[in-house]
Amino acid sequence: MNVDWTTFWPRIIEATGQTITMVIATLIFGSILGIIMGLLLFVTRQNNILENKFVFNLLNIVINIIRPVPFIIFLVAISQLTRLVVGTTIGTAAAIFPMTIVASFTIARVVENNLVSIDPGVIEAAQAMGASPLRIIFTVLIPEALGPLVLGLTFVTVTLIDFSAVAGTVGGGGLGHIAMTYGYQRFDASVMIVTVLILIVLVQLAQWLGNTLSRKIMRR
Amino acid sequence: MIEFKQVSKTFRLGKREVHAVKDVSLKVEQGDIYGIIGFSGAGKSTLLRLVNLLERPSEGSIEIQGVDVTSLSAKELRKQRRNIGMIFQNFNLFNSRTVAGNIAYPLKLAGTPKHEINTRVEELLRFVGLADKAKDYPDQLSGGQKQRVGIARALATNPDILICDEATSALDPDTTADVLRLLKQVNREFGITILLITHEMEVIQSVCTKVAVMENGEVIESGGVFEVFTDPQHTTTKRFIHSVQQDLPSPNVLAEWRESGGGSLYRLKFKGPVANEPVLSTVTAKHGITFNIVYGSVRELEERLFGNLIVSFLGDPAAVEAAIREIATLTDIEEVQEIER
Numbered sequence: 001m002n003v004d005w006t007t008f009w010p011r012i013i014e015a016t017g018q019t020i021t022m023v024i025a026t027l028i029f030g031s032i033l034g035i036i037m038g039l040l041l042f043v044t045r046q047n048n049i050l051e052n053k054f055v056f057n058l059l060n061i062v063i064n065i066i067r068p069v070p071f072i073i074f075l076v077a078i079s080q081l082t083r084l085v086v087g088t089t090i091g092t093a094a095a096i097f098p099m100t101i102v103a104s105f106t107i108a109r110v111v112e113n114n115l116v117s118i119d120p121g122v123i124e125a126a127q128a129m130g131a132s133p134l135r136i137i138f139t140v141l142i143p144e145a146l147g148p149l150v151l152g153l154t155f156v157t158v159t160l161i162d163f164s165a166v167a168g169t170v171g172g173g174g175l176g177h178i179a180m181t182y183g184y185q186r187f188d189a190s191v192m193i194v195t196v197l198i199l200i201v202l203v204q205l206a207q208w209l210g211n212t213l214s215r216k217i218m219r220r
Numbered sequence: 221m222i223e224f225k226q227v228s229k230t231f232r233l234g235k236r237e238v239h240a241v242k243d244v245s246l247k248v249e250q251g252d253i254y255g256i257i258g259f260s261g262a263g264k265s266t267l268l269r270l271v272n273l274l275e276r277p278s279e280g281s282i283e284i285q286g287v288d289v290t291s292l293s294a295k296e297l298r299k300q301r302r303n304i305g306m307i308f309q310n311f312n313l314f315n316s317r318t319v320a321g322n323i324a325y326p327l328k329l330a331g332t333p334k335h336e337i338n339t340r341v342e343e344l345l346r347f348v349g350l351a352d353k354a355k356d357y358p359d360q361l362s363g364g365q366k367q368r369v370g371i372a373r374a375l376a377t378n379p380d381i382l383i384c385d386e387a388t389s390a391l392d393p394d395t396t397a398d399v400l401r402l403l404k405q406v407n408r409e410f411g412i413t414i415l416l417i418t419h420e421m422e423v424i425q426s427v428c429t430k431v432a433v434m435e436n437g438e439v440i441e442s443g444g445v446f447e448v449f450t451d452p453q454h455t456t457t458k459r460f461i462h463s464v465q466q467d468l469p470s471p472n473v474l475a476e477w478r479e480s481g482g483g484s485l486y487r488l489k490f491k492g493p494v495a496n497e498p499v500l501s502t503v504t505a506k507h508g509i510t511f512n513i514v515y516g517s518v519r520e521l522e523e524r525l526f527g528n529l530i531v532s533f534l535g536d537p538a539a540v541e542a543a544i545r546e547i548a549t550l551t552d553i554e555e556v557q558e559i560e561r
Contacts, residue, residue: 125312128272129326129373130301132294139325143316219357 003188012178016198018092019174022164023202025096027157030103037063037104038111039137049123049133063105071102072166095172099163103156110152114145147218154210158203165199175199221413222248222271222381227280229266229437240266242437243280248430253407253414255424255445257460258434264417267434271383271415272304273297284381302330305374305412309386311366313358319369320345320354326376344372348402364395371402375410382406384416388423400427421464425449429522433457446522450491451552467528468556469515477514483532485514485556486544490527494551500531503550507543509535530556 037059043049044056069077075098079089082097118141126140142149168176175195183192229241240263248254258264269275270282273289281288284300292300313322320341327337345351348368358366367387374382384403388396404427406412418424424431424445432442433456441454452458461467468474468487477485488500495518504511516529533540547553 119310119312121308121310121312122314124274125306125308125314126325128274128301128304128306129329129377130298131329132298135329139328140314144314146316 033104034107037108095167255428263437
């Protein structure tokens with residue numbers, strides 16, 4: 001019961017497009033939220049430029065609650081919220097919402113880790129020159145951590161390609177959906193192989209792009 | 221210029237209180253190169269950070285040009301900090317910015333127009349001798365070059381004060397000498413008051429005009445470098461001075477001298493003009509005795525001579541005693557005790 005490839009290719013291409021849309025949209029929204037949360041986590045730490053125990057503890061606890069939940073369970077668990085926000089729980093847009101939430105918390109940790117590795121002396125130097133906390137965030141913290149940050153975001157992107165496939169199995173569309181319905185449920189190995197190959201190519205592409213970009217930023 | 225008034229700083233580490241700075245009162249005058257020396261953990265780094273309020277004092281106040289900095293608002297403090305350049309042991313340059321970008325940073329903070337920034341950066345690069353490195357990144361520079369960039373960056377906004385946190389401790393001796401020469405030049409050419417901390421007595425000896433010795437958070441001795449070097453009061457001060465100028469033969473040599481039947485040894489100190497006069501030969505000739513210089517040195521401090529001689533006198537005991545009494549009226553003399561340290 002094999003698929004007719006002449007008519008199936010357009011479907012594969014459409015699904016690839018959906019996967020890419022999900023990943024890129026999630027990456028954009030997740031990065032905005034995640035970078036803000038990561039910066040907040042870092043600057044509100046003890047002895048840092050905007051030390052604030054309340055904000056730090058709140059963020060820290062929320063992130064620690066969300067992060068360990070397996071994505072497929074999280075996806076189902078917040079479906080009511082997804083319906084409320086997106087209007088539906090099926091399709092690419094509906095998949096982007098939970099993916100963004102999970103991605104932003106992961107990115108927050110990635111950002112925090114990269115910021116912690118900045119030499120505190122550099123921040124002290126900026127303070128000694130009379131830079132305000134906001135100024136330090138935009139002109140010292142972000143530029144100094146940018147190289148490793150791009151690598152961190154690349155790592156998250158690869159995870160997101162994985163997440164998009166998971167979202168696909170519960171109605172998110174994309175390559176995951178195709179692989180599940182044709183490859184897994186209808187035992188068509190050729191569809192499975194093609195989707196897996198496309199996913200591998202996407203991951204390679206993302207990693208290559210991230211490496212090149214970070215190398216350019218870090219000048220090595 | 222900079223005045224610490226009964227300043228204390230206490231850190232809380234869990235339940236333990238650490239008294240990093242205890243009741244320090246110190247006055248740095250306009251144009252000084254003031255050195256604070258101490259072993260690590262003495263509190264000098266904390267004391268330095270109180271000047272630009274990177275650390276806030278627990279007690280006391282710090283006045284800069286007559287203004288109590290602890291009373292400034294956050295915005296006023298940021299403005300004040302532009303008047304205090306700071307350089308660091310580990311340079312703390314921005315790796316994401318070029319050499320020129322690093323020097324331009326404080327000017328951007330101050331809202332300087334772009335074309336003025338460019339001229340100023342060029343000027344500073346020439347001053348520190350790195351005109352050809354403008355487009356390099358910090359990780360392409362040697363330690364000494366990095367510190368030169370640090371100095372240029374600290375001077376960018378034309379501050380009245382430069383504070384140096386162990387600025388030469390990460391550098392080799394040759395580079396240290398270069399950087400110290402540059403600091404001296406900064407002080408002389410721009411009249412910038414310099415406050416530096418160090419654990420190396422060479423730094424104090426070669427550039428400072430005044431020195432304070434810190435131990436356990438307290439200033440145990442302070443004054444002009446010449447006075448403190450030639451007449452140290454505290455054991456710790458003596459140890460620091462001993463690290464740069466051996467003023468006594470080693471204990472082994474001393475012991476040997478005594479075993480071989482050598483007589484009593486006397487230490488003579490000549491400060492300033494006395495060092496130019498033939499005190500020893502005049503007095504000994506007058507009393508009909510001779511002398512033997514066992515050990516000694518004459519060095520220059522703050523452009524004044526300082527001699528330190530260990531001598532023994534040979535001749536009639538009564539005449540020796542009379543000669544010693546007469547020398548005592550002209551300069552410092554004391555008998556060298558068994559083994560001092």
